[in-house]
Amino acid sequence: METETATRWLTDAEQCAWRTHLDVNRLLTHQLERDLQPFGLTMNDYEILVNLSESEGLRMRMSDLASATLQSKSRLSHQITRMENADLVRRENCESDRRGLFAVLTEHGLETMQRVAPHHVASVRRHFIDLLPEDALQELHKALTPVAEHLRSHRGKP
Amino acid sequence: METETATRWLTDAEQCAWRTHLDVNRLLTHQLERDLQPFGLTMNDYEILVNLSESEGLRMRMSDLASATLQSKSRLSHQITRMENADLVRRENCESDRRGLFAVLTEHGLETMQRVAPHHVASVRRHFIDLLPEDALQELHKALTPVAEHLRSHRGKP
DNA sequence: CCTAAAAGGTTGAAAGATGAACTAGCGAGG
DNA sequence: CCTCGCTAGTTCATCTTTCAACCTTTTAGG
Numbered sequence: 001m002e003t004e005t006a007t008r009w010l011t012d013a014e015q016c017a018w019r020t021h022l023d024v025n026r027l028l029t030h031q032l033e034r035d036l037q038p039f040g041l042t043m044n045d046y047e048i049l050v051n052l053s054e055s056e057g058l059r060m061r062m063s064d065l066a067s068a069t070l071q072s073k074s075r076l077s078h079q080i081t082r083m084e085n086a087d088l089v090r091r092e093n094c095e096s097d098r099r100g101l102f103a104v105l106t107e108h109g110l111e112t113m114q115r116v117a118p119h120h121v122a123s124v125r126r127h128f129i130d131l132l133p134e135d136a137l138q139e140l141h142k143a144l145t146p147v148a149e150h151l152r153s154h155r156g157k158p
Numbered sequence: 159m160e161t162e163t164a165t166r167w168l169t170d171a172e173q174c175a176w177r178t179h180l181d182v183n184r185l186l187t188h189q190l191e192r193d194l195q196p197f198g199l200t201m202n203d204y205e206i207l208v209n210l211s212e213s214e215g216l217r218m219r220m221s222d223l224a225s226a227t228l229q230s231k232s233r234l235s236h237q238i239t240r241m242e243n244a245d246l247v248r249r250e251n252c253e254s255d256r257r258g259l260f261a262v263l264t265e266h267g268l269e270t271m272q273r274v275a276p277h278h279v280a281s282v283r284r285h286f287i288d289l290l291p292e293d294a295l296q297e298l299h300k301a302l303t304p305v306a307e308h309l310r311s312h313r314g315k316p
Numbered sequence: 317c318c319t320a321a322a323a324g325g326t327t328g329a330a331a332g333a334t335g336a337a338c339t340a341g342c343g344a345g346g
Numbered sequence: 347c348c349t350c351g352c353t354a355g356t357t358c359a360t361c362t363t364t365c366a367a368c369c370t371t372t373t374a375g376g
């Protein structure tokens with residue numbers, strides 16, 4: 001009688017795939033960050049701008065924004081404070097729930113977003129999308145969707 | 159005559175694939191980090207242990223380790239200092255080049271590595287590998303390899 | 317109603333990451 | 347055999363992330 005089950009190590013193929021996946025992520029993140037730097041934005045900033053710009057009234061509740069961007073409330077709070085200092089965003093009270101706050105895109109935030117977006121998209125294409133054959137992207141998406149769901153359902157707090 | 163080329167925005171399909179990819183990465187990283195936490199290790203720690211344990215003499219030059227793990231020299235230096243305090247690793251001088259240092263796996267580092275590895279592998283399987291159909295993983299790998307190469311060649315310092 | 321628990325956010329301190337400036341050793345050209 | 351530039355690594359200051367403690371408002375129960 002065994003007290004522990006034998007470990008199912010990764011096969012060579014699995015190992016390669018896994019490491020490549022990890023590497024692509026790190027490298028890609030770095031690269032996108034670099035490409036955004038001349039505009040004085042980080043990926044975090046950008047992602048928040050995108051989320052707000054796609055929302056009605058260019059505003060979102062802090063909590064919703066936190067879970068949309070998969071960050072902790074604390075982290076988001078600091079993040080928004082920084083962006084507030086950069087005049088990209090402003091906080092506004094919520095009438096219907098006096099605990100709540102909205103993060104609202106400022107004029108300058110919107111302009112920044114619109115100015116930067118084309119460059120960022122180009123960057124995403126250059127370093128990722130356009131490097132994949134049309135169908136590979138579809139496959140990727142199909143394969144990754146269940147993983148995302150699994151992880152989403154499975155997670156405690158970010 | 160146009161002064162700027164029209165932006166090639168992402169199609170819906172591209173957008174979905176891209177966002178899923180981003181999400182999987184973030185969620186997956188979080189999850190793996192969480193699963194490693196009970197053992198007092200971070201993914202960074204773990205990755206370094208792996209690299210060292212696979213090297214001859216259980217040692218690597220700082221620079222090589224830095225580029226193997228895609229970190230800056232500065233970051234690695236701090237990282238190794240922390241791991242040194244945790245007695246996972248020790249620094250050792252290089253005879254042939256007196257500027258150089260080796261990071262060397264300690265006894266305790268090796269034990270830790272061996273004890274934790276099965277759990278980490280299980281975690282990677284549970285949250286990623288085993289969620290993908292056999293061939294999807296191959297596809298993923300084939301698709302991502304050129305991306306990794308592109309990014310590697312393309313990059314300045316981490 | 318009144319109270320207790322939960323939800324929405326913020327804050328502060330400690331840990332980690334980043335980038336530039338710095339030290340020391342190597343090595344190639346004059 | 348100098349010296350000037352390069353490589354290896356560390357350090358310091360600054361910014362970001364994390365975690366736990368903390369308010370305040372809302373909601374649910376009795």
